[in-house]
Amino acid sequence: MAPLVHNLGHSSHTDAFLAFLIGIGFGFFLEQGGFGNAVKLAKTFYFKDMTVLKVMFTAIIVAMTGLIFMDQFHMIDLSLIWINPTYLWPGIVGGLIMGVGFIVGGYCPGTGIVGLVTLKVDALFNILGALVGMAITAEIIPFIYEWWTGSLIGKRITIPEYFDISPGIVGFLIILIALGLFVFSEVMEKRSGHKE
Amino acid sequence: MKLFTKSNYMNPYIAGVGLGLVLLAAFYVSGNGLGASGAMMRTVVIVEKVISQAHVDSNIYLSKYGGGDKNPWDAWLVFQVIGVLVGGIISGIFGGRMKVEINHGPKITKKRRLVFAFLGGGLFGAGARIARGCTSGIVLSGGATLALGSWVTMVCLFIPAFGLAYFFRKNWI
Numbered sequence: 001m002a003p004l005v006h007n008l009g010h011s012s013h014t015d016a017f018l019a020f021l022i023g024i025g026f027g028f029f030l031e032q033g034g035f036g037n038a039v040k041l042a043k044t045f046y047f048k049d050m051t052v053l054k055v056m057f058t059a060i061i062v063a064m065t066g067l068i069f070m071d072q073f074h075m076i077d078l079s080l081i082w083i084n085p086t087y088l089w090p091g092i093v094g095g096l097i098m099g100v101g102f103i104v105g106g107y108c109p110g111t112g113i114v115g116l117v118t119l120k121v122d123a124l125f126n127i128l129g130a131l132v133g134m135a136i137t138a139e140i141i142p143f144i145y146e147w148w149t150g151s152l153i154g155k156r157i158t159i160p161e162y163f164d165i166s167p168g169i170v171g172f173l174i175i176l177i178a179l180g181l182f183v184f185s186e187v188m189e190k191r192s193g194h195k196e
Numbered sequence: 197m198k199l200f201t202k203s204n205y206m207n208p209y210i211a212g213v214g215l216g217l218v219l220l221a222a223f224y225v226s227g228n229g230l231g232a233s234g235a236m237m238r239t240v241v242i243v244e245k246v247i248s249q250a251h252v253d254s255n256i257y258l259s260k261y262g263g264g265d266k267n268p269w270d271a272w273l274v275f276q277v278i279g280v281l282v283g284g285i286i287s288g289i290f291g292g293r294m295k296v297e298i299n300h301g302p303k304i305t306k307k308r309r310l311v312f313a314f315l316g317g318g319l320f321g322a323g324a325r326i327a328r329g330c331t332s333g334i335v336l337s338g339g340a341t342l343a344l345g346s347w348v349t350m351v352c353l354f355i356p357a358f359g360l361a362y363f364f365r366k367n368w369i
Contacts, residue, residue, distance in 0.1 A: 003227035016275040018225050023279020024286070025218035026230050026332075031287035033211035038313070039299045042368040045361035051208045056335065058212020063219040063340035070224070081227050084329060084338040086345030094327020095334075095352025098320050102357045103364050105316015106299075108331040109324065110232035112317065113277065114284035119296045122313040127236070129317025130324075134233070135240045137325040141257040148326070158342045170342055182209075 002076040027114055029055075036114040038106030038122055045103055048192045050185030057178040061171075068171050083156040090148050105129065204291050219340055228272055229337020233321065233330035235277035237261065238268040301368040312367055 005015055033055040034040045043049035070076040102108060107115055107126040115123025141148055153162070160167040199207055206214075219230055241262040245252050252258045262268040288294045300309035324330040327349050329338070335353065338346020361368075 002224045004224065005226045015226065015272065019228075019272045019275035020279040020282075022218060022222045022225065022230070023276035023281075024283035025221070025279075026215070026276070027280035027283025027285075028287045029206075029211050029215040029218060029283075030280070031284045031293070032206035032291065033208055033215070034205040036284065036288065036293060037299050039301065039368060042361075045357050046365065046369050048369065051205075054208035055212040055215060056331075056339075058209050059215035059219060059336060060339040062213050062216025063223070063336075064342065066216070066220040067223060067340060076224060078341075081223055081341060082229055082337070083341050084334060084343040084346045086343065086348070087328070088345065088348065090326050090328065091345045091349040092352050094323045094325070095349035096356055097323030097326065098330065098349075099323075099353040099356035100360060101316045101318070101320030101323055102353065103316070103360050104367075105313050105320060106368070107313070107317065108232070108320055109236055110230075110280065110330065110332040113232060113280050114287070117281050117284040118288035118293050121296065121298045122300065122309055125310045125313040126317035126320075129314035130233070130236055130321030131240055132314075133318035133321030134237050134325050135244070136318075137322040138237070138240065138255065138257050141325065142255055145256060153344065157344045159344050159347060160342060162344050167342065174342075 001074065002070070003080050026110075027117075030110060031114040031118060035111040036118045036120060036123070038111075038115065038120070038126070041111060042103065042106045046192075047188040049194050050189055053181055053185055057181055061175050061178045064171055064174065068167050071167070083158060085155045086153040086157050087149070088151040088153055090151070101133075204293075215336075216340075219336060222276075222337075223340075226272060228276075229333060229341070230276065231273045231329065231333040231337070232277060232280065233324040234271070234273045234333060236321065237325065238271060238274055241268040301366060303366045309367070312364075 034051050040049055041052055044052040071078050105126045107123055109130055112123045112126045116127055160170045197207060199210060201207060222228055222230055238261055241252060241258055244258060245262050252262045298306045298309055327334060334346045335350045339350060
């Protein structure tokens with residue numbers, strides 16, 4: 001049963017190589033989606049080119065549906081899968097700061113990397129900025145450590161667990177929301193005269 | 197539905213399916229989702245270790261990555277990000293987008309774009325450390341596992357991005 005790393009017993013070298021291969025796929029589809037171009041990314045926030053929302057929500061519902069079905073068919077042990085911890089306030093504040101960074105700089109770290117390797121100079125500046133921002137934040141975190149590790153709702157808490165609804169129903173609702181966003185995106189692009 | 201758009205990008209829904217399958221493969225093979233900013237943080241710690249190991253050891257946050265003999269680059273995520281570099285190049289060659297350029301809105305100078313790129317990157321980096329991940333690790337990976345906190349952060353990320361867009365419109369459109 002997956003995740004494979006827990007029962008194949010392969011070496012850390014094999015694991016690193018698989019990470020490398022998966023990364024190639026990640027970088028390829030990010031760049032193919034147009035995420036190497038900051039202007040294309042930012043146009044999402046003006047409802048002129050909704051590529052970001054379309055690619056992101058398609059990816060989320062594909063992977064989510066895959067995990068839900070694999071769990072149902074006992075093909076994967078979800079207790080061995082990484083689930084992001086829920087620290088409420090750091091999650092809210094960090095998210096808000098990232099959102100400001102997104103509209104100011106145009107890239108996020110992953111998209112900045114594909115921008116950099118396709119030779120976008122603005123992506124280089126964005127990544128340098130991110131490294132400096134992280135270095136500064138690492139000096140601040142010890143001073144706000146109690147706040148940063150407080151408001152823990154759960155180390156592995158999910159929406160289905162928190163609201164006590166089955167994952168299938170939550171997944172179905174998220175697919176409906178995604179489809180609604182896709183329709184909205186197509187309408188907005190048509191209105192703004194975006195042609196692809 | 198055409199596989200490629202007129203401007204030679206992949207159809208966004210098809211690229212999304214590809215990305216989703218890569219993410220699913222990551223969970224299936226390793227139990228990890230995808231990430232990006234964590235590898236950048238580890239690179240910061242590598243540099244700080246060269247400058248002052250004592251400083252890394254004395255900082256509760258930095259020491260988790262590089263305290264003592266720990267090699268910050270010895271992590272699944274770092275190898276995955278090396279793959280992202282290669283995958284981005286393959287796609288860029290394939291799409292004819294390997295070009296030295298500065299992308300910016302028509303109303304601003306290149307210099308202004310670079311200043312804002314740096315500042316925006318700084319904010320994004322800071323936010324990613326506070327939230328414990330970025331768009332890849334939280335929005336994509338946490339989105340797919342239905343992690344409660346990831347969805348909270350996702351909503352919080354999009355509020356200022358859309359809400360402040362008006363004030364930064366000169367930069368982009």
